[in-house]
Amino acid sequence: MLGRRLPRERLVEQDLCDLFQTHRGDVRLALFELEKKGLVERIPNRGALVRGLTPLEVMEIYTVREELEVMAVRIIPFPVHAKDIERLEQLQRQHSSAVASGDLLTVFYSNLSFHRVLYGLCGNACLIETIDLLAQKVYGIRSYANAFPEQLDRARRDHLDMIKALRGSRRDELVALTRRHLRPSPEAYIKAYERRFGKADLAPAH
Amino acid sequence: MLGRRLPRERLVEQDLCDLFQTHRGDVRLALFELEKKGLVERIPNRGALVRGLTPLEVMEIYTVREELEVMAVRIIPFPVHAKDIERLEQLQRQHSSAVASGDLLTVFYSNLSFHRVLYGLCGNACLIETIDLLAQKVYGIRSYANAFPEQLDRARRDHLDMIKALRGSRRDELVALTRRHLRPSPEAYIKAYERRFGKADLAPAH
């Protein structure tokens, strides 16, 4: 999620055991799980590698994400309890100061919490979980969008606007903000991808 | 999915090793995976049990399923290729004859294939995968709906109507059919649940 591990990089089980101070059983479990999430590619008897996403995959994931996140904000019961708004504002402040100080790890986590709480308001546990799952699939491309400070700042302002819309129970505005908020990430990734590999390549990454 | 294993039934690793002729490593992997899907509950150091779904969970899952399946049929490119229609008809015939002969295992699998091919037409791999994931979460409640032959027959007729709508490129009709097709399963489950435990109980299953 921070762009430290690059696509096609090998993930050797024993190395990960040393790194995370655990045994191969758990590392194995994690690798299989990450494979299911699409973040890791596993080749039998050969090992695991970091998996890159093609622009096509990214677009498809974001299409579904948009549908689900819009669905979530559509079913949030209005008006939202003041306590929930406060919780969001608190996370937003945390996110905001992390953006200001350039602490990308905290940016990542506070942004995550913000959205979890926001979508959590919808009350449908399955929907929340599914939104989370899809977000995880594209963790790896966040580092592209977050490379530009202006993108981070725009996200910060989106959050503020979302809180305002929530407070005023303006659902349509919230839906529009949700859609807008999702756009830049895939766009930044696809642009970066095309700069590197050219426009034609839409085949799965190997 | 066939109702052989009942909620709260224990799943002992060694027993499953014997049953599936494999070693504990793989059984362990499977149990963790099933836990993530919500079909199995794991208690650390104590073991795994078959997990029951509450009516609330079932309703939530079906709400999201409906959204996604409707999304899928909305983006299917029309007209559908004749070859794809034929493939669906073939699976529908298989399903139909399994219903007639009461072969529930084949009913299950041919129904699964039918829907996979149908939603596969939408072309969005992530959407297809997510629909599949949610379907898996409610595999366990199918045995309730399938207990009544008239339900099986209704499903059979739905499939025929869907094929007709596909052939005629009537999208709105397909959407309506998709919604209708999803209704009976959760209803049958919730009715059976209430008969057994009473209406008030909406807490998570233990």
Place this chain on the structure above:
DNA sequence: CCATCCAAGATTGTTTACAATACGGTATTC
């Protein structure tokens, strides 16, 4: 009679060792 404690058994979690497989380089053959 009830609560508590303890020990035996069952089960999961971890470690280790070993087997199977795939890759890369070197020698061999034509």
Place this chain on the structure above:
DNA sequence: GAATACCGTATTGTAAACAATCTTGGATGG
């Protein structure tokens, strides 16, 4: 000189043994 066979190494996949934990049943004491 090129293709191929071979072998050592690195890594994954499997098996077995061991340790940790929990449950159960009965004994003990109040």
